[in-house]
Amino acid sequence: MTHGHETSASGRTASQVPAHPRTADPQRPSAVVRAGNPLVLALAGSACISASAVMMKLSGTNAGTAAFLRCALALFLLVPLAWREVxxxxxxxxxxxxxxxxxxxxxxxxxxxxxxxxxxVGAAVSTVLLNIQVVVFPLLARLVSGTPLTRRFVLLAPLMLAGVALASGAIGNPQPGSDPVAGVTFGAVAGVAYAGYLFLMRLGGGRVHTVTPVCTSTAAAAATAALLGGLWTGIDLNPGWPAWGWLITLALVGQVLAWLLITAALPKLAPNVGAALLLLQPVMAFAFGIAIGERPTMTQAAGCALVIATVWYTSRPSPR
Incomplete structure (x- = not known):
């Protein structure tokens, strides 16, 4: 999503035969990685994703408009890159x-x-709520492929859901002017859909195509957002300025640049380091939200901390 939506773009297949004899080695490190430290690149990519919620909020547009234009504008860069990759x-x-x-x-x-x-519920809290996908993803894997649930997951899932309820304000004191019930409902639906997105992208597998699956999924996301957003909130194709500026920045920074940085850097990092860096996204998003004037209550801040701590502990490598 660059809310955290772009980092999952590793769905690739290694079964392709190069179209031309002069095809470059698909396993060759990308120019982005060769140009800098992977750790720095991953941090920069996480920061880009973390700022997405703030950019969306500052655009002043409704949900359908922001979702559709974010994807549609990103295609102006993704389509040429995908064409070159093919x-x-x-x-x-x-x-x-x-x-x-x-x-x-x-x-x-x-x-x-x-x-x-x-x-x-605000940019700070909404990005934390999206982490409910950490609960949904293993359940999907269990239903579809029979992957067993770990004892750690079974024990911590209820704790994380409690943190989500606290973070949204559904339990405790919500931020003035927010709608905690709607916020946690919208966040839960987003988290479930995002988990499904991650699951399908991972099923693609492989290492040859990197841009093409992201371009295809972004185009499908734009069409879906146009239909759903058009029926629900309506879509304003002429939101004016400064909305255009924020939406263009959101598409380029949160949808394209973040993905290029993170997916190029993560293969060069140890898995535990990569997971820790990606966990910084909700932390930085929380800080960005406060920077633009959001004031989550103490119970919401405690809920966010509980969610982040649970995600961190759940994602730790097993001692075995």
Whole structure:
């Protein structure tokens, strides 16, 4: 989402045959990684994603408009990059393209409901609420592929859900002017859809295509956001300035640049380091929200801390 939505763009397939004899080695490190320290790049990418909620809120647009234009504007960069990638390594198989489209539909749902959550509970809290996908993703894996649930997950999932309720204000004292019930509902729907997006993108697998699956899923997300947002909130194709400025920045920084930085850097980092860096996203988003004047209550701040701590502990490598 660049809310945290862009970092999952690792759905790639290694079964492709290069379209031309001069095709470059697809395993060769990207120019982004070669240009800098992967740790610094990952931090910069996390900061870009963390600022997405603030940019969306500052645009002053409704949920449907922000979700649709964020994806549609990003395609101006993603389409040429994907076209170049296809010429370099060949076309992506149809079955993986179908997964990319399905993932994009879920991403579009996620973006509309996440934007609605930003407008109801604020940029700081909404990004933390999205971490409910940490609970949903293992459940999907259990239902679809039979992956067993760990004891750690079973014990900590209720604790995390309690943190979500506190962070939204559904339990305790909500931020003045917010709607905690709507906020946690929108955030939960966004988190479920995002978990499905991550699951389908991971099923794509592989290492040859990097831009193409993101471009396809972003296009499907734009179409889904146009339909859902148009029916729910309406879409304003002429929001005026400064809304255009914030939305263009959101698309370029939160949707494209963040993905390029993080997906290029993470393969060069140890898994525990990468997970820790990605966990900084809700922390930085919380700080950005406060910077623009949001004032979550103490119970909401405690709920956010509980969610982040639970996600951190759940994502730690098993001692075995």
């Amino acid at each position: 010429r370099r390594v060949g076309a992506r198989p149809l079955r993986y393209q179908a997964m990319d489209i399905g993932a994009g539909v879920l991403l579009g749902i996620d973006m509309v409901f996440w934007a609605a959550s930003v407008l109801t």
